[in-house]
Amino acid sequence: MQTRWFTLNGQKFFARTWGDPSLPPLLMLHGFPEYSGAWAELATELQDTFYCVAPDQRGYGQSYCPSGVEAYRTGVLASDMAALMSELGGPAIVMGHDWGASVAYGLAMFHPDLVSRLIIANGVHPVPFQRAMAAGGAQSTASQYINVLRETGSEVRFAANDFAKLMQLFSANMDLSWLTGEKLAAYKTEWSRAGRLEAMINWYRASPLVVAAPGRPLELPAMDPARLQVRCPHLLIWGMDDTALLPETREGLGEFAADLTLREIKGADHWVLHQKAGEVAGVVKDWIK
Template sequence: MRTRTANLNGQPFFLREWGDETLPPLLMLHGFPEYGSAWSDLAPHLSDHFHCIAPDQRGYGQSWAPEGTENYVLSQLVSDMAALIEQVGAPVTVLGHDWGASVAYGLAMFRPELVSRLIIANGVHPYPFQREMAKGGAQSQASQYINQLRAPNSADWLAADNFAKLEQFFRHGMGTDWLTPDQIQAYRTKWARPGRLDAMLNWYRASPLQVADPGKPLADPPQLPTERLRVACPHLLIWGPEDKALLPETTEGLEDFAPNLTRVTIPGADHWLHHQHPEKVAQAILDWADKT
C-alpha cells in the first residue's frame, strides 16, 4: 500500500493505492464511520488484477473537510470522485460500501461515461431504500439511528468518553464485532481530527431521504426522479444477509433500475462483509469481472 494526496477540484484528498498503476483502475469508496483504510483487508486480494484506489472521501480522514451541511450534498460528493476518475483515466470500475455506495450509484447514474462497471457491497440504491424507510415497517425501525446522527449535537454525543457511543455503534449497531484494539484506536485517531466527526455526520444531514416513525408511514415521502436513477453498466451487488442496518427488502426491485444486475450473497456476513470475509468478497468480484 502506498499513499499520496491528490488535488480534486482545487482541494486536497488523501489516497491509498494498491497494485500496479498499469492495471485497470478500481475506485473503492468507503462509508460511515470509516475512511480509505477500510479497504485494507480487501484490496490486497484484488491488487494483482486492479489498480485499487481508496480515497478518504470529503469530510473523512485526512481529506478536505469543509464546514456546513450544504457542502455534503450528493452532487458535490460525486463531483469529487468524478474529478479523481478523470485524473486516473475514465472509465473505471467503481466499488462502494454503505455511504460510499451512494456516491458510487451517483457516479453510475449521473456520470455514466466515467463508470464501466459498478460494484456495491451492502449499500442501497436511493429509490428502494426510500420506499422501505417510508413504510413505517422494519426498515424504518432499523433506520431510526439516522435521525439520531442528524441531530445538531450528535458529534458531541458520539465523541464523549473517547468515542464510546460511536464505537458501540460501529461494533454492534450494524453487525457483529470484528474490530481489533489496534483498529479501533486507528479509527479513534481519525475521528478525533478537528471538525472531522461533524463533517462525517453532515453526509446524513444533507441527504433528502426521510425516515418514517415505526408504525407511521410517511404521508408525503420524497418524490425521486426515477428516470434519472438508472444504472446502464454491468452491476454487481454483494450482500451480507446478517446486516442489521440495511435489510434485504431495500434491494427488492433493484433490477428495475439496473437491468444488468448480478447478485451474490456471502452467507454469515453482515454490514461489514469486506472486513469479515475479504477473500470471498474478492472472489465474487473477480469471478464477475471475468464475465463482464
Template sequence: MTEPRTETVTLNGRPFFLRHWGNERLPKLLLLHGFPEFGGAWADLAPLLAHRFHCIAPDQRGYGQSWAPEAVSDYATPKLVSDMAALIGDAPFAVLGHDWGAAVAYGLAISRPDLVSRLIIMNGVHPVPFQRALAAGGAQAEASQYIHYLRAEGSEQKLARDGFAKLLAMFSANMDTGWLSGATRDAYVAAWSGPGRLRGMVNWYRASPLVVPKAGGSIKMPDLPLEKLQVRCPHLLIWGADDRALLPEATAGLEEFAADLTRVEIPGTDHWLHHQKPQEVARAILDWFPDR
C-alpha cells in the same frame, strides 16, 4: 498485510488523501468507504484484488485526512459525486461502494455513466428501493431510526464522548465487529479524531434528501425521477444477509433500475462483510469480472 502507497491530491481545488494498492498499469478500481470508516477500511480487501486491479481508496470529503468543510450544504450528493468524478478524470473506472460510499457510487453511475465501466455495491442501496422501504414504515424504517439521532445538531459531540463510546456502540449494534480491535481500532479512532472530522462525517446524513418516517409511522413516497435513476453498466450487488442496518427489503425491485444486475450473498456476514470474509468478497468480485 500489504501496506498501501499514499498521497494527497487536489480535487476541485481541495486536498484529498488517497491510498493505492496494485500496479498503476492495471485496470483501475475505485473503492468508496461509508460511515464511519475511511480509506483504510479497505486494508483487508484491497490486497486480495491488487494482482488484478490498481485499487484507489480515497478518504472521502469529511473523513480521515481529506478536506472536511463545516457547512452541511457542502455534503450535498452532487458535491460528493463531483469529488470522485474529478478523481476519475476522463477514462472510466470500475467503482465499488459500501454503505454511504454506495450512494456516491450510484450517483456516479447514474449521472456520469461515461466514468463508470462496472459498478459493485456492497451492503449499500439505490435511492429508490431504499426510499420505498422507508416510506412504507415497517422493519427498514425501524432499523433506520438512528438517522434521526445523527441528524440532530450536536450529535457529533455525543458520539465523541468517553473515547467515542457511543460511535463504537453504534458501529457494532447487533453486528460482528470482532475485527475492530488493536491497531485497526486505533486507526479508526485516529481518523475520527481529526479537527472537524466527526461533524463532516455526520453531515452526510444531514445533507441527504432521504426521508425517514418517525418510529411506527409511514410517509407518502416522495416523487422521484425514476427514468433518470438508471444504472446502465453491469452491476454487482454483494450482500451480507445478517445486516441489521440495511435489510433485504432495501434492495427490493433493484432490477427495475439495473437491467444488468448480478446478486451475490456472502453467508455468515453482516454490514461489515469486507472485514469479516474478505477472501469470499474478493472471489465474488474477481469471478464477476470478465477474463482479460
C-alpha cells in the same frame, strides 16, 4: 500499500493505493464511520487484478473538510470522485460500501461515461432505500439511528468517553470482532482529527432522504425512474446478516439496473468487507471474468 494526494476541484484529497498503476483502476469508496484504510483487507486480495484506489472522501481522514451541511450534498460528493476518476485517466470500475455506495450510485447515474462497472457491497440505491424507510416497517425501525445522528450536537455526544456511543452504534447487533487493537486505534485517530466527526455526520444531515416513524408510513412524491438508471453492469454483494440495511432495501432494484447480478454471502453482516474479504474478492474476480 502506497499513499497519494490528489487535487480535486481545487482541494486536497488523500488516498491509499494498492497494486500496479498499469492495471485497470478500481475506485473504492468507504462509508460511515470508516476511512480509506477500511479497504486494506479487500484491496490486498485484489491488488493482483486491479490498481485499487481508496480515497478519504470529503470530510473524512486527511482529505478536504469544509464546514457546513450543504458542503456534503450527494451531488457534491460525487463531483469529487468524478474529478478523481478523471485524474486516473477516465472510465473505471467503481466499488462502494454503505455511504460510499450512495456516491458510487451517483457516479453511475449522473457520470455514466466514467463508470465501466459498478460494484456495491451492502449499500443501497436511493429509490428502493427511500421506499423502504418511508414504509413505516422494519427498515424504518432499523433506520431510526439516522434521525439520532442528525440531531444538533450529536457529534459531541458520539465523541464523548473515547467514542463510546459511536462504537455502540457501529456494533449494534453486528459482529465487530475485527475492530480491535491497532486497527481500532487507527480508526479513533481518524475520528479525532479536527472537525471530522461533525463532517462525517453532515453527510446524513445533507441527505434529502426521510425516515418514517415505525408504523407511520409516509407518502412519497413521484420519482422518474429514467433519471436514476444504472446502465453499466452492476454487481451487488450482500452480507446476509446485516441489521442496518435489510433485504427490503433491495426490492425493485432491477427497475433501475437492467444488468444486475446479486451475490449473497452467509455468515457476514454490514461489515462483510472485513469479515469475508477473501470471499468478496473471489466474487468480484469471478464477475469481472
